[in-house]
Amino acid sequence: EVQLVESGGGLVQPGGSLKLSCAASGFTFSGSAMHWVRQASGKGLEWVGRIRSKANTYATAYGASVKGRVTISRDDSKNTAYLQMNSLKTEDTAVYYCNAIAVAGTADDYWGQGTLVTVSS
């Protein structure tokens, strides 16, 4: 059974930092691209960024609203992806989902249950 479990969310002050984790199981993590997608309360989905597999040189890409403030990494030995967020703003408040795409263009597209990040003083 495929599982993606996010952790690390919580309350942080504006300007602070937070690191989210996404623990994966049930599929070939090392060969998958790992995306982070967020959703503010009552709003739509917003792509945060992604990291590709080792075969694709661990290439990263980020959304415009977070570029320069977030870093996505992965540890294939632990089947875990990470989202390091710095200089957090109130508008970063959202549920953060990790999304694994095992093979681009296929149905191997899995989502975690999400973790809530609240940026507030």
Next chain:
Amino acid sequence: QSVLTQPPSASGTPGQRVTISCSGSSSNIGSSNVYWYQQLPGTAPKLLIYRNNQRPSGVPDRFSGSKSGTSASLAISGLRSEDEADYYCAAWDDSLSGRVFGGGTKLTVL
């Protein structure tokens, strides 16, 4: 303002057929595959359609996707109450070098 444009809402009665549109540009829908996600209330998104018109196993054939040029559509036939959810289209955007989502369409089954 989302890069991909969807109607904010759609509705239908049980048994009806509804379609949800997704409009983009040559840098996204026009040059890459379109994906559709279903998000039931209080849950994570779930892949509904991949590669424009393919259904993952387990997704009823009442759901179908199509793409033409820079637009895509999701059709749901034989509408059921459990189809009430938010639906999102997504694609890769070559100009932005990133993944883009539509703003989402809230489907109400009357």
